Every structure is written in C-alpha cells, then in structure tokens.
Amino acid sequence: MKKQYIIAIILLAVLVIGGCAIKNKLFNKSVPEEKSSNSLLLDLKFNDMTDSSDYKNIIEGIANVNDGYVSFDGNSFLKINKDFNNKDLSIGFWIKPIKRQSGFVISNGPVTNTPSLSIFFDSFKRLKFNRGKQSTYSVTGSLPYDSWTFVFITNDGSKTKYYINGILKNEDNQEYIINTGHTETFIGKGFECSTIHRSFRCSDDFFYGNLDDLRIYNEVLTEEQIKSIYQETKKL
Numbered sequence: 001m002k003k004q005y006i007i008a009i010i011l012l013a014v015l016v017i018g019g020c021a022i023k024n025k026l027f028n029k030s031v032p033e034e035k036s037s038n039s040l041l042l043d044l045k046f047n048d049m050t051d052s053s054d055y056k057n058i059i060e061g062i063a064n065v066n067d068g069y070v071s072f073d074g075n076s077f078l079k080i081n082k083d084f085n086n087k088d089l090s091i092g093f094w095i096k097p098i099k100r101q102s103g104f105v106i107s108n109g110p111v112t113n114t115p116s117l118s119i120f121f122d123s124f125k126r127l128k129f130n131r132g133k134q135s136t137y138s139v140t141g142s143l144p145y146d147s148w149t150f151v152f153i154t155n156d157g158s159k160t161k162y163y164i165n166g167i168l169k170n171e172d173n174q175e176y177i178i179n180t181g182h183t184e185t186f187i188g189k190g191f192e193c194s195t196i197h198r199s200f201r202c203s204d205d206f207f208y209g210n211l212d213d214l215r216i217y218n219e220v221l222t223e224e225q226i227k228s229i230y231q232e233t234k235k236l
Contacts, residue, residue: 101125117182
C-alpha cells in the first residue's frame with residue numbers, strides 16, 4: 001500500500017510539472033521588445049524654450065518668447081547641437097515675417113562649407129528650401145508679412161513638396177547631400193557663402209519675424225497628416 005501511495009505521488013508530480021510547462025508555452029510567450037517609432041525629432045511649441053519631443057533637445061541662444069511664439073529681431077537666433085538632415089524629412093512651422101527680407105529661418109552648420117539643409121527667404125520674399133545641392137521655391141509668389149502662414153516642407157531625398165496652410169502648393173525634384181561635418185542646427189540664422197578671390201567665406205544672415213510650432217520629423221508626412229497638424233495648431 002505504501003509503495004502504491006509513493007507511485008501515485010510521483011505520477012501526480014509529473015502531471016503537475018508537465019501541465020505547468022505546457023501552460024508556460026501557451027500563455028507565457030515572450031513579447032518582443034518594441035522599438036521606438038517616434039519620428040518627431042523636434043517639437044518646439046515656444047510656450048518656453050523646451051523641446052516637447054521625446055528627444056528633449058537642448059535649446060541654446062537668446063530670443064524673445066511672447067504669448068506662445070518666439071520673436072527674432074534680426075540679430076538673435078537659437079542653436080541645437082544636432083543635425084536633422086535625414087534622408088526622409090518633414091519640417092513644419094507657423095511663420096510671421098515682420099518685413100521684406102532675405103533671412104534664414106533654419107540652417108545647419110558649423111559652416112566650413114555650404115550648409116546642406118536650409119530654409120530661407122530670397123530677395124523677393126519667396127521662401128526657399130535647400131538640401132545642399134540646389135534650392136527650390138515653396139510658391140512662385142511671396143509669403144505675406146505681418147500675418148501668420150503655416151508652412152510644411154517634405155523631402156524623401158529626391159522630391160520636395162511644399163504645403164501652405166495645409167494645401168499642397170508646389171513640388172519639385174530635389175536631391176539631398178549628407179555632410180557629416182554638420183552637427184548643429186540654427187533657428188533664426190543661416191549663412192551666405194561664396195568664394196571670393198579663391199577664398200571660401202560665409203557671413204551670418206538673420207531672420208526678422210516670429211515663429212511658432214516648429215516640428216521636424218525623420219519621415220515624409222502625408223497630406224492628411226499635415227492638414228491635421230494645421231487644424232490642430234491653427235491661429236485664430
């Protein structure tokens with residue numbers, strides 16, 4: 001009897017252990033670690049000088065924050081110690097130029113050669129985008145000054161699209177150049193570069209006006225996504 005009792009206990013233990021193993025296989029499947037899919041590299045709402053993206057980029061420089069936007073006086077600028085010139089790129093912002101100008105809104109550096117990413121006004125007050133090879137226009141006409149305009153620019157490394165107030169206004173072929181020497185991004189300042197007497201020279205060129213809700217993504221946003229951001233951040 002005692003021998004039968006011991007055998008029964010052993011059989012019960014085998015059943016319990018086996019059942020637990022089966023349960024673990026059925027219910028305790030390992031969950032693969034999720035990779036970060038946040039493509040929003042920079043999110044400046046300008047309620048203060050902090051980055052609201054998950055990357056929490058440090059903002060340096062001096063500019064005035066007023067009523068939820070930042071003002072540049074033609075001599076001020078901000079700097080981030082990061083280059084955002086990815087192959088797939090989307091940049092959006094609200095902009096209010098104060099007057100006719102040819103200043104830079106965004107540019108990368110430091111400048112040992114021509115910047116490989118820049119957004120700037122030409123002398124006709126047209127907004128232009130450059131990825132290091134050539135510049136293209138956002139619209140054929142000029143942006144209004146002393147009023148807010150929502151601008152969104154996307155580029156997949158070969159084609160650029162320009163959205164004004166959530167509407168696609170222009171698209172053009174435009175290749176990009178990677179410059180590993182560029183490790184900084186400037187907001188409110190850029191660089192006019194030229195070769196004079198066989199010497200390469202650059203001079204600062206500042207933006208005069210207001211910016212708000214500046215966003216940079218490492219993906220090409222769709223028109224629907226851009227319209228949604230426009231409605232979400234729309235100025236009254």
